[in-house]
Amino acid sequence: MTALEIDALSHHFGGLTALSNVSLAVAPGERLAIIGPNGAGKTTLFDLVTGIIRPSAGRIRLFGQDVTRLPTHRRARLGLARTFQITTLFPRLTVLDSVLLAVQGLDPVRFTVHRSRERYGHLRERAESLLADWGLADRARQVTRQLSYGEQRQVELVLALAGVPKVLLLDEPTAGLSPAETASVVEMIRRFSRDTTILLIEHDMDVALDLVDRVAVLFQGRVLAEGSKDQIRSDREVAAIYLGTDDA
Amino acid sequence: MTFWITQALNGISFGMLLFLLAAGLSLIYGLMRVLNLAHGSYYILGGYVGLAAMRATGSFVLATVAATATVTLVGIVMERFFLRRFPEQELPQALLTFGFLLIFADLSLWLWGGTPQTLPKPAMFERSIRIGAIVFPTYRLFVIGIGLVIGLGLWWLQEGTRLGAMIRAGVDDAEMARGTGVNVGLLSTAVFAFGAFLAGLGGIIGGPFVGVYPGADFEILEMALVVVIIGGLGSLKGAFVGGLVVGLLDNFGKALFPELALFTVFAPMAVILAVRPTGLFGAR
Amino acid sequence: MNARVASGAVALAVLIGLPAVLSSYQLSLLTKMLIFGIFAMSLDLLLGYAGLPSLGHAAYFGVAAYTVGLLALRVANNFWIDFPAGLLMAAAVSALFGLFALRTRGSYFLMITLALGQVLWGIAFGWRSLTGGDDGLPSVPRPRLPLPWALTEGVPFYYFVLICFALATGLLALVVSSPFGQALIGIRESERRMEVLGYDVWRYKYVAFVLAGLFAGLAGNLFVYFNGFVSPSYLNIVFSASALLMVILGGAGTLVGPAIGAAVIVGLENLISAYMERWVLVLGVIYVLVTLFAPSGLVGLVRQRLGRSRA
Numbered sequence: 105m106t107a108l109e110i111d112a113l114s115h116h117f118g119g120l121t122a123l124s125n126v127s128l129a130v131a132p133g134e135r136l137a138i139i140g141p142n143g144a145g146k147t148t149l150f151d152l153v154t155g156i157i158r159p160s161a162g163r164i165r166l167f168g169q170d171v172t173r174l175p176t177h178r179r180a181r182l183g184l185a186r187t188f189q190i191t192t193l194f195p196r197l198t199v200l201d202s203v204l205l206a207v208q209g210l211d212p213v214r215f216t217v218h219r220s221r222e223r224y225g226h227l228r229e230r231a232e233s234l235l236a237d238w239g240l241a242d243r244a245r246q247v248t249r250q251l252s253y254g255e256q257r258q259v260e261l262v263l264a265l266a267g268v269p270k271v272l273l274l275d276e277p278t279a280g281l282s283p284a285e286t287a288s289v290v291e292m293i294r295r296f297s298r299d300t301t302i303l304l305i306e307h308d309m310d311v312a313l314d315l316v317d318r319v320a321v322l323f324q325g326r327v328l329a330e331g332s333k334d335q336i337r338s339d340r341e342v343a344a345i346y347l348g349t350d351d352a
Numbered sequence: 353m354t355f356w357i358t359q360a361l362n363g364i365s366f367g368m369l370l371f372l373l374a375a376g377l378s379l380i381y382g383l384m385r386v387l388n389l390a391h392g393s394y395y396i397l398g399g400y401v402g403l404a405a406m407r408a409t410g411s412f413v414l415a416t417v418a419a420t421a422t423v424t425l426v427g428i429v430m431e432r433f434f435l436r437r438f439p440e441q442e443l444p445q446a447l448l449t450f451g452f453l454l455i456f457a458d459l460s461l462w463l464w465g466g467t468p469q470t471l472p473k474p475a476m477f478e479r480s481i482r483i484g485a486i487v488f489p490t491y492r493l494f495v496i497g498i499g500l501v502i503g504l505g506l507w508w509l510q511e512g513t514r515l516g517a518m519i520r521a522g523v524d525d526a527e528m529a530r531g532t533g534v535n536v537g538l539l540s541t542a543v544f545a546f547g548a549f550l551a552g553l554g555g556i557i558g559g560p561f562v563g564v565y566p567g568a569d570f571e572i573l574e575m576a577l578v579v580v581i582i583g584g585l586g587s588l589k590g591a592f593v594g595g596l597v598v599g600l601l602d603n604f605g606k607a608l609f610p611e612l613a614l615f616t617v618f619a620p621m622a623v624i625l626a627v628r629p630t631g632l633f634g635a636r
Numbered sequence: 637m638n639a640r641v642a643s644g645a646v647a648l649a650v651l652i653g654l655p656a657v658l659s660s661y662q663l664s665l666l667t668k669m670l671i672f673g674i675f676a677m678s679l680d681l682l683l684g685y686a687g688l689p690s691l692g693h694a695a696y697f698g699v700a701a702y703t704v705g706l707l708a709l710r711v712a713n714n715f716w717i718d719f720p721a722g723l724l725m726a727a728a729v730s731a732l733f734g735l736f737a738l739r740t741r742g743s744y745f746l747m748i749t750l751a752l753g754q755v756l757w758g759i760a761f762g763w764r765s766l767t768g769g770d771d772g773l774p775s776v777p778r779p780r781l782p783l784p785w786a787l788t789e790g791v792p793f794y795y796f797v798l799i800c801f802a803l804a805t806g807l808l809a810l811v812v813s814s815p816f817g818q819a820l821i822g823i824r825e826s827e828r829r830m831e832v833l834g835y836d837v838w839r840y841k842y843v844a845f846v847l848a849g850l851f852a853g854l855a856g857n858l859f860v861y862f863n864g865f866v867s868p869s870y871l872n873i874v875f876s877a878s879a880l881l882m883v884i885l886g887g888a889g890t891l892v893g894p895a896i897g898a899a900v901i902v903g904l905e906n907l908i909s910a911y912m913e914r915w916v917l918v919l920g921v922i923y924v925l926v927t928l929f930a931p932s933g934l935v936g937l938v939r940q941r942l943g944r945s946r947a
Contacts, residue, residue, distance in 0.1 A: 154832060180834035194825040205822040209833035213815050217843075220813040227815075267834060387743040434924070442743045443689045444927045447884060450877045451923025458917035570873065574754050577747055585744065614758030618751070622736065625748060629739040 107132040107301040113162030122148040124325045135302040137312040140322035146305045183270030195249040203231040206266035254285030271301045365492040367599020368499025372554040374579035374591040376547030382586030383543045389449040392573030393456035394423045398555025399564030400464045412474040420552045427548025471559030584634025660790045667794045669902045670801040671858045673895030676882035678851030684889030686844045687824030691746045692753025696849035698871030700726040700856030705773040715779035726853020734845035760868040772867025887933025
C-alpha cells in the first residue's frame with residue numbers, strides 16, 4: 105500500500121494552471137524531495153494534499169483512503185501533518201502553549217469545555233517531553249515571536265511532530281536560515297523516525313539530496329522528472345532548468 | 353399600473369442615492385480595506401451644511417460646493433490623521449469610525465437641533481411632469497440622471513484612466529502597486545476624500561426627498577451596508593446593482609407591507625449571504 | 637493561578653460588602669455595572685479569545701430581554717419559565733446568526749453581524765403590536781422567587797445579580813481555561829495552523845458564538861428585570877458598539893478586563909450625563925481616544941506598568 109497517492113491532480117484558478125495532471129506515489133517510510141523553480145506549483149501541491157485548497161481534477165489517497173473531499177482537520181487526524189513556508193506559528197503564545205495546542209489537537213479532550221486544561225496532566229507531560237527531546241526545553245516559557253528565526257523553524261517542526269504523523273510535508277524548512285541554523289534543522293529532520301513518510305520541498309539541492317531517497321522535479325505545474333537521487337543528478341533537462349532559472 | 357410605475361421610479365431614484373453612498377463605501381474598502389462606519393455621517397453633514405449654506409446664499413450650486421467641500425475635508429482629516437495609523441486592522445478602524453459617527457451625530461444634533469429638515473429643491477426641478485395618469489416630480493428624474501452620470505463617470509475613471517488603473521492595482525495588491533511607483537498613501541487619501549465627497553453629495557441630493565434628521569446617519573449607513581453586502585464590497589458594479597435592488601425593495605416594501613418594511617430589504621440580504629457570502633460581484 | 641483565585645475572592649468579598657455602605661441609588665448603578673459586565677465578558681469570549689469582532693452582540697441581549705419582558709407581561713410572570721426561555725431564545729438566535737456570520741471573516745464579519753443585529757432591531761421597531769415599537773415594553777415586573785426577600789427591593793436584587801455575575805464569571809473563566817478555550821486562542825492567533833493540527837475550526841467558532849450569545853442573553857434577562865423596561869435601542873448598533881468599547885477599554889482577552897470596562901463606561905455615562913447633555917459626544921471621543929492610546933485596554937496598561945517596574 106502507498107502512504108500517499110496523488111492521482112492526476114490538477115488545479116486551475118482564474119485562467120491560470122498551477123498544477124496539471126500531477127501523479128506521485130510515496131511508499132510508507134519513504135522520503136521524497138520535491139524540487140523545482142519558483143512558481144512550479146510545489147506549495148500548491150502541499151495545499152491540495154492538506155486540503156487547504158480543492159483540486160480542479162484528480163484524486164488524493166492517504167493509505168488507500170480517498171481524502172480528496174475531506175476537510176483539512178480530518179486529514180490531520182488520519183496522520184497527515186505539514187509545515188509552512190511562511191511561518192504561521194502562534195506569535196503571541198509561549199512555546200509551551202503552542203506545543204500544548206499541537207498535542208491537544210489529536211487528543212480526545214480537545215473539545216472539552218467544562219474542565220481546565222491544567223487538569224489534563226498527560227497533555228503537559230507530552231508537550232514537555234517533546235520540547236526536551238528536541239532541545240527546546242529552555243525556550244518553553246518564551247513567547248514565540250521573541251525566538252530567533254531558526255528557533256521558530258524548530259518549534260514549527262516540533263508542532264508538526266506532536267501528533268506523531270504518518271505522513272509529514274515539509275515546505276522549505278531551511279528557507280531564510282543561516283548556514284549554522286540550516287545545519288541544525290537538517291540534523292533535526294535526520295533524526296525523525298524512519299516510520300514517518302516525508303515529502304520535502306527544498307530549494308537548496310544539497311540539503312534536499314542529503315535528506316531523501318527519491319526526488320520529483322516539478323516544472324510549470326507538471327512532473328518533469330522523477331527518480332533516484334543519482335538519476336536526477338544526471339538528468340540533463342533538470343540541470344538545464346536549474347542552471348537557467350534557479351535564483352535561490 | 354400607475355402605482356407600480358410611480359413606486360418603481362421612486363425606488364430607482366432612492367437606489368441611485370444609495371449607489372452614491374455605497375460606491376464610496378465600496379471604493380474605500382476596496383483600496384484600503386477600511387469599513388467606514390462614519391459614511392452615513394457624511395450624508396447628514398452634507399445635508400446640514402448644504403441647508404445652512406442654502407439659507408445663507410439661496411443658491412443650490414453654492415450649497416452643493418460648501419457641503420461637498422466640508423465633507424471632503426472631514427474625510428481627508430479622518431484618513432490622514434486617524435485611519436492611516438491602523439492599516440489592515442479592522443477592529444481599531446471600526447471603533448474609530450464609530451466614534452466619529454457618534455461625534456458627528458451629537459454635534460449635528462447640537463448645532464441643528466432634532467427637527468427633521470428638508471432641503472429645498474433647485475428651482476428648475478420644482479415641477480412635476482404628467483404622462484397620462486402618472487404624475488412624477490422632475491426632481492426624482494434629476495436624481496436618477498445624476499446617479500447615471502456619476503455611475504458612468506466612475507466606470508470610465510476605473511476602466512479608462514491611469515488613475516483607475518492605479519486604483520485597481522492598489523485593490524489587487526498594495527505591495528505590488530507600491531513597487532511599481534504608485535504613491536499608495538496619496539492615492540488612499542484621494543480615494544477616501546472622493547468617497548466622502550460622493551456621500552456629501554448624497555446629502556445634498558437626498559436632502560430634498562429623504563431629508564436630514566438625527567438618526568439618518570445610521571439609517572443611511574445601514575442601507576449602504578446592505579447594498580454592499582448584496583453587491584459585494586469593493587465592486588462598483590455591485591454598488592450600482594445593489595443600490596437599485598435595495599432602493600426598489602425598500603420602496604415596494606414600505607408601500608405594500610408597511611409593518612415589515614425593513615424586512616423586505618434584510619430578508620433578500622440574508623438569502624444572498626447564505627448563497628454567496630461575498631455578494632453578487634465581490635471577490636472571493 | 638492562585639493569585640488570581642485570591643484576587644477574585646477579595647473582589648467578591650468587596651462586592652458582597654458594598655451594599656452596607658452604598659446609597660440605594662449607588663447600589664442600583666453597581667447592579668447595572670454587573671449586568672453590563674456579564675454582557676461585555678460574553679463578547680470577550682468572541683472577540684478576545686476567538687478573535688471574532690462582532691458588531692451585533694446587542695441582538696442576543698435584546699432578544700432575551702424582549703422574550704422575558706413579553707412572557708412576564710403577556711403570559712405569566714413565572715421565573716422558572718421566563719428566565720430559561722430568555723436564555724433559550726438568545727442561544728437560538730445566535731445559533732441561527734452564527735450560520736451566516738461564520739462564513740465570513742474580518743470586515744465582512746463586522747458588517748454582517750451588524751446587519752443581522754439590525755434585522756432584529758427592525759422587527760422590534762416595526763412590529764408595534766407585539767413589541768410596542770419605539771415605545772418599547774414598559775412595566776416589566778421583577779420575578780417572585782420562593783425566598784424570604786422580595787427581588788423588588790434593591791439589596792436582594794443586587795445579590796441576585798451578583799450571584800449570576802459570579803456564576804457567569806466562574807463559568808466563562810472555566811471555558812477559557814479549558815482545552816476548548818485554549819483552542820479558541822490558537823484560532824485567534826492562526827486559523828490555518830489550527831486546521832492543520834487537526835482542529836475543526838468552524839465548530840469551535842460556532843460553539844463560541846452560541847455560548848457568547850447565551851451569556852449575552854443572561855445579561856439581557858437580568859437587565860429587563862432590573863430596568864423594568866426594554867426598547868429597540870437595546871438591540872441596535874449603538875449598544876453593540878458600546879459592548880465592543882467596553883471589551884477593548886478593559887482589555888480584550890482578559891475576561892475580567894471587559895467587566896471593568898463596562899463599569900467604567902456605565903459610571904462615566906452616569907457622571908457626565910449629570911452635568912451635561914453631550915454624553916454621546918463624549919462617548920464618541922472616548923472611542924477615538926481608546927483606539928489611539930489604549931488599544932490593549934486598562935488591564936493591558938496595568939500589566940505594562942508592572943512589567944516595566946519589574947524589569
